[in-house]
Amino acid sequence: MEAPAVRLQGLRKSFGETTAVSGVDLEIGDGEFFSMLGPSGSGKTTVLRMIAGFETPTAGRIELAGQEVTGLAPFERDVHTVFQDYALFPHMTVEQNVAYGLKIRKVPRAQRRARAREALAGVRLEKFADRRPAQLSGGQRQRVALARALVGRPRLLLLDEPLGALDLKLREQMQVELKAIQREVGITFVFVTHDQEEALTMSDRIAVFNEGRIEQVGTPAEVYEKPATPFVAGFVGTSNLLTHEAAQRIVGRPGVYSVRPEKIHVLTGGAAVTPAAEPDRITADGTVAEVVYLGDATRFLVDLDAGGRLTALQQNLETSSEDVAALRGARVRLQWQQRHTFRVPDAV
């Protein structure tokens, strides 16, 4: 079997007294779009920086394509990085920035120019080759950084929250573009983000980080629909937990259960007479505490009679903002399919 693109074994990193990464084991397959998702301070960026070689692990081992690189300097690794704030060289033109890595590797001038132009065309910036980074917008700089990292055709591309500084529209557009570029060049991408939606839409697999450890590794669907820990359930998607007593009364079993907001029907008034006895459905009554109108959908926060609070998301198919606003304080019945309830392993 081919060696994985990245293999991390028992990786740890301490900065003085604080531990940023406390024991990470991970394998990332060749050609994968792999996301490291977690809140700030969860250690995901530190892991990325150790893979790039900017930080030396306190303990553990890093292999790239089967070769140990733990102690190697960044310039000895076949890895390129797209930095969070792009880190473009301010004194070079866009083209010089992109060609920098090729120049260091002593690629002949003509070839260097051609490849830099080609890479810039790949991110649709060929017209900006002679500009300075300061003359570009955030989204353009981001694409220059991407071209600069890709032009050397590394085996592995690391991306450290590259879309964090962009506005929503541009971010969504870049998500699609990044994914397309990755599919095209076939390079392994390791993508660090704190945005769960970004991780879910782009990744082949996701590792969810918390407090220097990996809580769960899985496909977006696995992480979203079967979170392994309460932390994952809360961080990926909206935390919708039914804890012990409420779980016993609603689900009929002890433990911690979760259901995603979009799976819950909010039944009002007359509709509430739907028989509760339907075996494949779970029902809970409550009072609407808050209504948040989102445009295409409405979010209901419902205080359950059995205790606890659930968030339910309803598409505004036939309702308007006035209709939903009137529901604040109303009695409602929540209903969802049995199979959408999943048990969350208790935190130890």
Next chain:
Amino acid sequence: MTPSHTVRTAGRSRVRRLAGALHRRPRLRLSLLLTAPLLWLAVLYLGSLAVLFVSAFWTTNSFTSEVVKVWSTDNFEALFTTPVFRQVIWRSIGVALAVTALCAVIALPIAFYTARVARPRWRPLLVVAILTPLWASYLVKVYAWRLILSEGGLADWLLAPLGLDGPGYGLTAAVVTLTYLWLPYMILPIHTALEQLPDNLLDASADLGARPGRTLRSVVLPVVLPSVAAGSVFTFSLSLGDYITVQIVGGKTQLIGNLVYSNIELNLPMAAALGTVPVVVIVVYLLAMRRTGALSSL
């Protein structure tokens, strides 16, 4: 309500009204703020420069040394034709350039240490240490160098094991002393630039395959260059205008400043003509430096 209270609120409301009126008239506010300093600049600074320039076209009565206010370009002709003057002008420019180059070469590693190598909590202390010499009197420092460079002094003693003599008093001594004097003005802007240099630029360079030496050459130095140019504006103009250091450690060496000084009593218009030379040279230098972007980083 007590009377004093009423008075105070009335006073305050008057101030508020005034503040409000000024807020609505930004031009009036600006002119009130700027009139005094602009007058200072125009009258005292530009005015005295103008007087200097105009008086350079006057002449003196060669018997009484009285200034004769007759228009003449003789002084400037003398500047360009008298070999001594030409020699001194070129020597002064050479000294200023040498001091600037030496300052840059010495300041770069020092600034690199204080801004990037030293532990962050020591950095402010190191900056203070670099600035401390500026608090000492200029004359005290120059006389200290006179002692260091004296016959059998510290310089001789230190160089003796290498089989060398100290430079003694002369042009070299002047350059060395001026370099010492103006070094802080070069270190400080470079220190600031290096401190503000984002770490991730260095990371990005290493990430793209550059070894540290290459990163220094291709990223650090080019980014810091405008600050070197900014520092050089200080070291160059301060050196060009100096005459006391040369007098104290320069032996018989003469720079423009010395000529101005020695002409003030006998031939004021000639001194004025000599005095316009550094002004012109510095304006040319500033224009050259502006092209490097140095002035925007001052």
